[in-house]
Amino acid sequence: MRAAIAYARRNLGRTWPNPSVGALVVRFEAAGPRVVARGVTEAGGRGKPHAERIALAAAGAAARGAALYVTLEPCSHYGTTPPCVEAIIAAGIARVVVAQGDPDSRVAGRGVKILRDAGIEVKAEVLADTAEAGLAGHITRMRRGRPFITFKLAVSADGAIGQAGAGQVAISGPEARGRVHILRAEHDAILIGVGTALIDDPELTVRLPGMAHRSPVRIVFDSRARLPLDSRLVVTARDVPVWLVTGEMAPRHRIEALRAAGVDVLPVPTGPDGRVDPRHAMASLAWKGITSVLVEGGAALGQELLGLDLVDELAIYRSDVIVGGERIAAPAAVTAILAGDVGRFEWTANHQVGADRLYEFRRRLY
Ligand SMILES: NC(=O)c1ccc[n+]([C@@H]2O[C@H](COP(=O)([O-])OP(=O)(O)OC[C@H]3O[C@@H](n4cnc5c(N)ncnc54)[C@H](OP(=O)(O)O)[C@@H]3O)[C@@H](O)[C@H]2O)c1
Known part of the structure; x- marks a missing residue:
């Protein structure tokens, strides 16, 4: 199962609205267990083959009598692809080992039940906690109606x-x-506030060698559609998608100009301050299929999301650099967390990354 979980990570950020699932077909032979085939949810989203089907197709006749290790409960419904449970039964799999149950109401235990009814031995909840990190986007979208x-x-x-x-x-x-x-x-989308777009003019792509194709959707919360047409984000919008989440009262001519430049504009309700309402915005992103969002600033947006309890994980890099001058302070909630007032968060890890110290926190679920 650990190998299946590691393999599932390979397509994180590339399969939305589907979760990235890993599946291994294993035969138990005299010399010990042998992985005869593996699969990971194909990149590209709706309609793309699920991990189980890929693994079973690769295993061919070797699947008969074998065990299938899969990180998420196999699907039992006709969506854009036929149910995986049918393929598992047809392939003659003898035993299925599952890490996490699928909270999708169309599956939610039915996948396991159909397999058991077909005479297949099913062991569930194996390394469920380990598998959770890679499935957190899917689970949060299904349970809370918003991305992780x-x-x-x-x-x-x-x-x-x-x-x-x-x-x-x-x-x-x-x-x-x-x-x-x-x-x-590894995320489906990156999000910033328009303040960061105006000040930093970031590109927000993945610029590691050979990984440019892994750039996620780039999202800006911009209540009045102020994002400049000559910003790096807009200029590259036809190569890597840019979604502008804006208020319903944003000037029409700005919306039209941004759309004409290739930006996908999503109007959402605003709060009493006239700003994009983050709860509505996150629900619309989930509705469009986004399961995970990496927020990269700035101070105002970060503070707002923390205040609304809309942050599940926090990654803070502390550096030795002194900025000085007229500095833009970290959100008060972040300063408080670094000072030990962690509130709903629990500290999960602390690593040295080059000259910086990375502190990671996760939201406690209560
Ligand atoms: N060190 C880092 O890791 C890091 C990362 C990113 C940015 N930064 C720095 O952060 C600074 C920018 O921070 P900032 O606070 O000025 O800007 P910001 O948080 O990036 O953007 C704030 C703007 O986003 C818009 N917005 C829309 N909906 C919002 C909502 N619900 N809540 C809050 N804002 C919302 C608002 O403009 P409208 O009302 O017009 O919509 C608001 O003025 C820059 O100096 C940048 O360099 C640092």
């Missing part, structure tokens, strides 16, 4: 995330930036 949200931020030694009027300020080192690019590749 990770907030990543680099904070300087003097508590800054930027400097007024300075554009992009290097706070973390190259190793941390490399790690952030991997994080981008």
Whole structure:
């Protein structure tokens, strides 16, 4: 199961609205267990083959009498692909080992039941906690109707995330930036507030060698559709999708100009402050199939999401750099967490990444 979980990670961020699932066909022979075939959900989303079908097709006749290890309960419904349980039964699999049950109401235990009714031995909840990280997007989208949200931020030694009027300020080192690019590749979408777009003009793509095709959807919360037409995001919108989440009162001519430039504009209700309502926005993203969002700033958006309890995971890079000058302070909620007032979060890890220290926190579910 550990091998299936590791294999599932390969397509994280590339299969939405489907989860990236891993499946192994294993035969128990005199010399010990042997993996005869494996599959991971095919990239590209709706209608693409699920991991089980890929693994079974690769196994061919070797699937008869074998065990299937799969990280998520096999599907039992006709969606854009026929149910995997049918393929498993038809292939003659003798035993199915599952890590996580599927919270999708169309499956939710039915997958396991159909397999058992067909005489297949099923063992469920094997390494369920280990598998959860890779399935967190799917589980959160199904249970909460929103994507799983990770907030990543680099904070300087003097508590800054930027400097007024300075554009992009290097706070973390190259190793941390490399790690952030991997994080981008494993998410369905990256999100920033329009403040960051105006000040930093970021591209938000994956720029590790050979991984450009892993750039996720780039999303900007921009209540008044202020994103400049000559910004890096807009100029590259036809190569890597840009979704602008805007208020219903945003000027029509701006929306039309951005759409004409290839930006997908999503109007959502605004709150009393006239800003995009993050709860509605996240629900619309989930509705469009996004299961995981990496929030990359800035201060205002981060503070708002933390305040609304819309952050599931927090990754804070602390650096030794002193920003000085007219600094833009880290969100108050982040400063409090770093000072030990973790609230709903629990500290999960702490690594050295080059010259920076990475602190990771996860939201407690209560
Ligand atoms: N160190 C890091 O890791 C890091 C990462 C990213 C950015 N930064 C820095 O952060 C600074 C920008 O931060 P910022 O606070 O000015 O901007 P921001 O958080 O990126 O964007 C804020 C803007 O987003 C829009 N927005 C829409 N809906 C919102 C909502 N519900 N809540 C909050 N904002 C919403 C608002 O403009 P409208 O009302 O017009 O929609 C708001 O002014 C820059 O200096 C940048 O360099 C640092």
